Amino acid sequence: MAEKRETPQLDELEKGPWPSFVTQMKRAGEKSPMAEELVGLLERSYEDKVGHWKHGGIVGVKGYGGGVIGRYTDLPEEYPHLSEFHTVRVAQPSGWFYTSDMLREICDVWEERGSGLTNMHGSTGDIILLGTTTEQLQPIFDDISDRGFDLGGSGSDLRSPSCCVGPGRCEHACYDTLDMCFDLTNEYQDEIHRPMWPYKFKFKMSGCANDCVAAQARADCSIIGTWRDSIIIDQDEVKQYAADGLDIQARVCDMCPTRCLTYDAEAGELSVRAEDCTRCMHCINVMGKAIKQGKEKGATIMIGAKSTIVKSAFMSWVIVPFMKLEPPYTEFKEMMERIWDWWDENAKTRERIGELIYRKGMGEFLRATGIPAVPQMVYRPRANPYVFWQKDEIEN
């Protein structure tokens, strides 16, 4: 390697208590000239206050239309090892559960054939292998495939589904998020690996309304665990929380959004008007040993979330208030396939499903997909009288 590179600005970011990404980049740079040059290029960005990456060209591996993102620096003469510096997205196991042996397999491939730098994990959920050459892409795929891994999604396809920790480690999981994520990922391999849609589509699965994977904020289809019957209260445990000093009135009853909980401090008893409860999870989060979810569990299916670009961010909204979710998830898959067909047929290029529904109207979406309108879909009904009546609804 050439003489030691001066990186005064980045060196500053090796100080302080939070673990430093700069230290990681330098560590990878000890073994990889690509990573070593990346330290230099980033220092250059810190000086110039602009990024030094160009648009992706089309790169990939045999049999796949996505999973690799092409990246090239705009300063290839100064940083020749970064003239090609592509990202490889590797599909993560459900819930990001690993064994050390499995992680080392990926590390070995990536040390040999890439920069040795990774993101654990990318925003969509994949393992991100950060930086390799075009020539290495196929060998990398061959090696990870031999070790039981596969590419994730990129471009206008189904992106790698992701899910919360679910029944693997959480008492709040109302359905098996880990299994459903694995099942959908395997079922829709073609949709993930060969982009053929108007734009990207994301599934995220959260086992309860706490939504630990932010599904409602960013997944075109957000699957949020819930239950349909009443919460279950254990009065002995209620008394124990009170004895341990929890202010049940203030922390639980007064913060309940529907005021459906009543606490009788003298008797030490908590009661619920079940028909008023919206199953928001607040009381269960605060006193989980005393309050349990109901027994009839499933999920609320929501549609449309996306981030800010272009027509503002959308939060997902309800299309099915309650659906039982058990393998092989047939009812869910049949509905999704109807939705995809309508979207594929009607969307403009780079139009997400939420934007399309907003443009065309929920009425048209529901009629096209056969999903029945229910009051849970809206906060309140429309305030204008401009209904699009259908031909069969008026007299000729």
Add this chain to the structure above:
Amino acid sequence: MPKIDNGPPDYRLNLPPIVKENYGKWEYHESPRPGVLKHVGPAGALYSVRAGSPRLVSVDFIRDVCALADKYCDGYLRFTSRNNIEFLLSDEANVEPLIEECEAQGLPVGGTGASISNVVHTQGWVHCHTPATDASGITKAVMDDLFEYFKRDDLPNKLRIAMACCLNMCGAAHVSDIALVGVHRTVPRIDHEAVRKSTEIPSLVACCPTAAIRPDPKNKSVTVVEERCMYCGNCYTMSPGMHIMDAKNDGVAILIGGKVSNARTAPAFSRMVIPFLPNNPPRWPEVTEAVRGIVDLWIANARKGERLGEWIERIGWERFFDLSGIPFTDKHIDDYIFSRETFRTGAAFKY
């Protein structure tokens, strides 16, 4: 021949025995100390030790983490949706020694419960082609500054910070308690040669959300109606000829009060409180100071259990601007397409 369409590794092969036995049967959890979760089921307890990670890590870092997992929890570990590492232990006796060794290796243990957990962030100058700022650097500077709150779990509630280096807002920054967002402030400079060479002009024109981009057939390129452009940078994604990065004018906006959980209140978008702070690497002092000010104001004033946005909605945004001393300007009032819902249509408000 390598197999295509393998699908991801089967997560079931990676679950520790205690997880397999308690799968779907967990009864409750508690937090014995910040950074440790104890989940209890009929087959016994699982201890998860959570450690912060810079997310951008070398393979040797991963190997070090694997060695810790081998030593203390038979090699079982996972990552969280906020890029923390979680060691999954079935033997309580290993918890404290693991924490000690993590801390000794520079892996801080914390981020559970009512704390400030890891910052979800994007690639920034490290590897993105549209960034208005760096993401890893700001994240590091902010977490250094707020480090004590990663180690404590006695805040009013959890506080989630996310950092997006441009308006694509990868990683759900737009629904965070505090969102740091890279913003451009100048219209794209057109490289007509690059537009001619490598752009589908109709797609480029169509991609502009404010119809600021017009075709220029004579020139086989486009023009930009400057007063219509709000600098989203979407055109740069469609054409390398639309240069949106601007070293002098790019910077960071701060939006706050968002959340994804349904607990108590519906999920909410973060709202702009600071429209622009300069890019001031390597430590972005204006950004860390602003974040610190907001966090400390919330801690001092919120009721137990209130997320940042819930506290502000209770006292009113007009009171928040007053209390924080952050100046309110015309830039805080939405003038994009869904603005009307933010206008105050009642005569009841505070001063």
